[in-house]
Amino acid sequence: MRIDILEQxxxxxxxxxALDSIIFGFDGEELKLLLVKRGIEDETHTWSLMGGWVQPxxxxxxxxxxxxxxxxxxxxxxxxxxxxxxSPHRDPVERTVSVAYFAxxxxxxxxxxxxxxxxxxxxxxxxxxxxxxxxxxxVEMAIENLRYKASxxxxxxxxxxxxxxxPQLQKLYEAIFGTELDKRNFSRKLLSTNLLIKLAEKQKGxxxxxxxxxxxxxxxxxxxxxxxxxxxxxxxx
Amino acid sequence: MRIDILEQxxxxxxxxxALDSIIFGFDGEELKLLLVKRGIEDETHTWSLMGGWVQPxxxxxxxxxxxxxxxxxxxxxxxxxxxxxxSPHRDPVERTVSVAYFAxxxxxxxxxxxxxxxxxxxxxxxxxxxxxxxxxxxVEMAIENLRYKASxxxxxxxxxxxxxxxPQLQKLYEAIFGTELDKRNFSRKLLSTNLLIKLAEKQKGxxxxxxxxxxxxxxxxxxxxxxxxxxxxxxxx
DNA sequence: ACAAAAGTGTTCTGCTTACACCCATGA
DNA sequence: TCATGGGTGTAAGCAGAACACTTTTGT
Numbered sequence: 001m002r003i004d005i006l007e008q009x010x011x012x013x014x015x016x017x018a019l020d021s022i023i024f025g026f027d028g029e030e031l032k033l034l035l036v037k038r039g040i041e042d043e044t045h046t047w048s049l050m051g052g053w054v055q056p057x058x059x060x061x062x063x064x065x066x067x068x069x070x071x072x073x074x075x076x077x078x079x080x081x082x083x084x085x086x087s088p089h090r091d092p093v094e095r096t097v098s099v100a101y102f103a104x105x106x107x108x109x110x111x112x113x114x115x116x117x118x119x120x121x122x123x124x125x126x127x128x129x130x131x132x133x134x135x136x137x138x139v140e141m142a143i144e145n146l147r148y149k150a151s152x153x154x155x156x157x158x159x160x161x162x163x164x165x166x167p168q169l170q171k172l173y174e175a176i177f178g179t180e181l182d183k184r185n186f187s188r189k190l191l192s193t194n195l196l197i198k199l200a201e202k203q204k205g206x207x208x209x210x211x212x213x214x215x216x217x218x219x220x221x222x223x224x225x226x227x228x229x230x231x232x233x234x235x236x237x
Numbered sequence: 238m239r240i241d242i243l244e245q246x247x248x249x250x251x252x253x254x255a256l257d258s259i260i261f262g263f264d265g266e267e268l269k270l271l272l273v274k275r276g277i278e279d280e281t282h283t284w285s286l287m288g289g290w291v292q293p294x295x296x297x298x299x300x301x302x303x304x305x306x307x308x309x310x311x312x313x314x315x316x317x318x319x320x321x322x323x324s325p326h327r328d329p330v331e332r333t334v335s336v337a338y339f340a341x342x343x344x345x346x347x348x349x350x351x352x353x354x355x356x357x358x359x360x361x362x363x364x365x366x367x368x369x370x371x372x373x374x375x376v377e378m379a380i381e382n383l384r385y386k387a388s389x390x391x392x393x394x395x396x397x398x399x400x401x402x403x404p405q406l407q408k409l410y411e412a413i414f415g416t417e418l419d420k421r422n423f424s425r426k427l428l429s430t431n432l433l434i435k436l437a438e439k440q441k442g443x444x445x446x447x448x449x450x451x452x453x454x455x456x457x458x459x460x461x462x463x464x465x466x467x468x469x470x471x472x473x474x
Numbered sequence: 475a476c477a478a479a480a481g482t483g484t485t486c487t488g489c490t491t492a493c494a495c496c497c498a499t500g501a
Numbered sequence: 502t503c504a505t506g507g508g509t510g511t512a513a514g515c516a517g518a519a520c521a522c523t524t525t526t527g528t
Contacts, residue, residue, distance in 0.1 A: 014251030060323035086297035208499040444479040446525040
């Protein structure tokens with residue numbers, strides 16, 4: 001390695017590199033976003049995305065998993081890089097480049113008793129508070145991306161418990177797209193993927209008749225992940 | 238702002254933040270990638286993506302435009318953030334987080350007489366040399382992304398001169414997707430977008446009959462950018 | 475006249491949509 | 502028994518795919 005290269009490296013300014021996670025959940029009715037008040041340290045009490053800084057020996061992926069784990073104590077969650085935000089003054093304290101990830105978690109698995117270090121709260125997408133810095137744009141981009149992804153890949157399942165019913169899944173898609181779907185067309189297309197395994201058990205309590213539970217065929221799910229689903233329109237009935 | 242926040246900021250390590258551009262071009266037959274030897278400074282003579290560092294008062298977008306301008310002296314080119322790469326040791330000299338952008342340029346506009354600071358060369362996608370660091374993965378991700386984008390949005394035009402023929406455009410799509418398309422289906426679907434304006438002039442020299450030139454309707458192009466095109470399969474004839 | 479590329483239409487198939495009735499059960 | 506949500510089938514329309522011949526013109 002030649003000296004002039006090292007000099008070039010030396011001459012550059014270094015930036016803080018942060019990670020922020022847009023964490024989506026679904027409570028059976030609405031799409032939700034998990035926000036935190038970095039309240040212990042911050043008097044302004046603005047809600048913000050869960051975030052943190054990348055550590056010296058960490059990749060971006062593992063840093064964002066770690067940060068998510070610190071908040072939710074969940075592992076193996078769906079996590080995908082969204083976009084990197086780097087306007088010079090997005091963070092007024094010091095220039096910080098932030099890599100945003102979006103995560104899909106199953107709200108039932110989220111244990112809110114854990115990590116009292118953070119004051120966290122699930123917000124309806126309809127009623128988001130004002131967010132820190134440019135976190136609002138991050139959320140906007142994330143929801144767009146989620147819509148696209150969900151239309152093309154069967155990622156909806158990541159937001160549901162292991163056992164779920166078709167009406168639950170339909171409600172989820174309706175929440176993601178903000179539209180109503182025809183249940184006949186929806187279930188036909190869904191079942192035509194052969195991705196679902198019908199269980200003997202029925203859901204109790206929600207409806208009188210009870211809907212059958214299904215689980216996803218993990219093998220096929222991974223294998224067919226890149227197949228288009230095209231779950232977009234289709235109207236009510 | 239409370240002291241403990243400032244302390245937290247202080248405690249973090251800073252990283253170098255780089256930008257790398259995956260620059261696509263089309264020569265009428267093949268999809269090409271523009272690579273540079275950062276030869277003046279580098280004895281190893283590895284080819285690499287065009288890159289640079291983000292400056293203190295620059296956004297990521299403007300930094301990548303600037304870097305592209307330094308190499309090609311082109312402005313107003315199609316440039317889109319692809320992904321951010323941050324493995325701890327991807328750059329052996331010092332930890333560098335690199336934000337990759339992909340660019341579409343018209344090869345005819347590219348003036349290779351300019352910027353002798355860089356030894357640059359157009360490579361066929363079939364015959365890429367070994368690349369610096371993780372630039373190979375960047376290129377892989379970029380081509381996937383280009384395929385997707387081109388299938389959903391009419392970005393193909395960005396790679397062509399202002400006036401182009403339908404057979405040229407078809408060859409471009411064939412190069413992007415590595416497949417052959419049926420010219421009847423292709424031109425029908427293309428014209429059905431109403432995005433093309435037929436010119437009186439015909440292309441000379443390439444074929445005996447000569448194909449009509451078209452140009453794109455800029456207004457509609459911008460307006461309909463988000464409309465799906467679905468230019469994927471369709472076989473030969 | 476012939477070679478080489480441009481240009482153009484039709485049929486078939488399968489997916490998407492729209493739409494309505496019966497079923498099972500808890501209250 | 503009735504109200505609520507679960508579950509299923511069918512017909513019409515449309516877009517994608519497959520496919521072949523004529524036109525133009527330079528040599």
